[in-house]
Amino acid sequence: MSGSALRVRRAGSGGVVARQILLYAVLAAVALVYIYPFLVQVATSFKPDAEAASSPVSLFPATFTWAAYERLFLHSDFPVWFTNSALVTILVTAGRVFFNSLAGYALARLRFRGRGVVFAALVAVMSVPAVVLLIPKFLVINQLGMYDSYAGMVLPLLVDAAGVFIMKNFFESVPTAVEEQARIDGAGVFRTFWSVVLPMARPALITIIILSFQGSWNELNHFIVSTQSPELTTLTKGVASLASGQLSQGSQYPLKLAAAAIMTIPVAVLFFVFQRRIMNASEGAVKE
């Protein structure tokens, strides 16, 4: 009886090992499919045009060249696009960190008439899909005389309803004792918010920074409808125009892939630096 039970368990553990090996084999194969496109992207950006067409699969350029990058940085508008994207991203991220946390704090903590209405309006606004707003946004930006200006590019992105929600949820999860103490000691509402509450909110603020940075760096359709001049073109818009064949004769994949690779770098760096937090942020959103 006990002998047969032992045999069953041993057979079972052999099966477990085999199953683990199979699991890792499948995972590794799928991971290769997910990672390889990015590796070949970087590799191809260092190949000459002819080689990119003749041996697209290879990860090691037979002839290594910086030509695509030289062309992008010295003979195209690419630096302008990059600067614009960086500028917009910094302004939008700063704005969202400040305004989202202000509003999130008020909705979580302050008692004021109309709070329920503001909250309901936020929920309503969040449910409108972004692509539906292409034409509407242009109409208002144009009407306000902001078309083709930094104001039109930055102002509409300066707050986002989802960010307000994240901050509100965070503030609701923090005990009130510390700020009540500050208020009893005579600090005003803003003073309490600025020097007591905000420093405690670092984890949530980092989440907002990540989401805003990624969102505004990758934003495309807002810039399509708010600008037209070359000086205000962002990376997304510029690289999209590259893809559809402007600036290039023939396919010129090394050039396009170099541009795509560079625009991926800042987000990739952000991703790897805050990796753990990004994963936890998505998980946290689910747990709430």
Next chain:
Amino acid sequence: MTASTARSARPRRTGPSGIRRGEGVAGWIFTLPVVIILGVFLFLPVLMALWVSVSDWTGRGSPLSSSVSFVGMDNYAAVTAGGGLAERDFGIALRNNAWYVLLVVPVQTALALLLAVLVNGAALRGKGFFRTAFYFPSVTSSVAITVLWLFLFSTNGVVNRVMSYVGAAGPNWFNDPRGIVHIALGAFGITQPTGALAENRALGVTWWDWLAGPSVAMSAFIAMAVFTTSGTFMLLFLAALQNLGGDVTEAAMVDGANAWQRFWQVTLPQLRPTLFTVLTLGLIGCWQVFDQIYTGTQGAPGKTTLTPAYLSYHSAFLSQEWGQGAAIAFILFAIIVLMTLIQRWALRDRPVSRRRMLMAESVDQAPVGVVR
């Protein structure tokens, strides 16, 4: 003691005092920037676009000027009836996007779930690596991914080269307008529509063409959507899996259920709330195909990658048919809302056994604001 301090803290009746002092004003000042910006750049625009969708504005001057007149539902009629080019284009765009949704939503959901289950089974260190690898495509910009995809699926690109290794001849991906259902039917010798399929039309498109399936070009975009979104949804499933208590699974194990049965009958029912979230987010996202089309194909080949979102943009900004563009946007909005409601109804909680209900309650419902 506490009660007496509380009472003595508000002897006057003129507004709140104590530590609640000043909150009424502060609350509004704190939320004002958000209220103003969202009001001016989200709410007001929707109202203006509603007006444009029922006007004959041609893009010159302000849509609010007196020279612009009310035309009723003409713009909506032009894209949904009337037999013109506008109707046909809208029909084609709906056809393309419907097939896209039909394929992307189930595939990305199933793949995300599969990846989550696999990653969940890996040891701790491996878990981190694979999670990162699968999630990375989701954080990169849609423009960069589209550029990469155009290269991978070009005629002499990576995909066709790899296919040639196993002796298959890959198609001319982004230049191939043939629908994949038509191709499959062609293999059985059916190349021409017959009877009702050829004669009947919906939105200016014959039934035969509605059934064409996504074009080969659109299929490449379908693969791209699965590639970029499965990682995000995997994270949602993974979080839910990690929240599951092991005891129910253990009980099933003791009862002699094998791994397959345990997954379908124990794990999956507990993932229901997450499944609902993933399906809803997927459905909403899939009806908004725009960036890829703008960057990659602009609707070509043969209008088979045209989507309602891109058609709306194209009608307004490039063809100067602003009323029609706005009308398409609102119809699209209605479609998204309708689909979400249908899905909510289809996946509603049916009466289940008491034990199952207790199980479901232990899994937290998921409002998600993080997923793009």
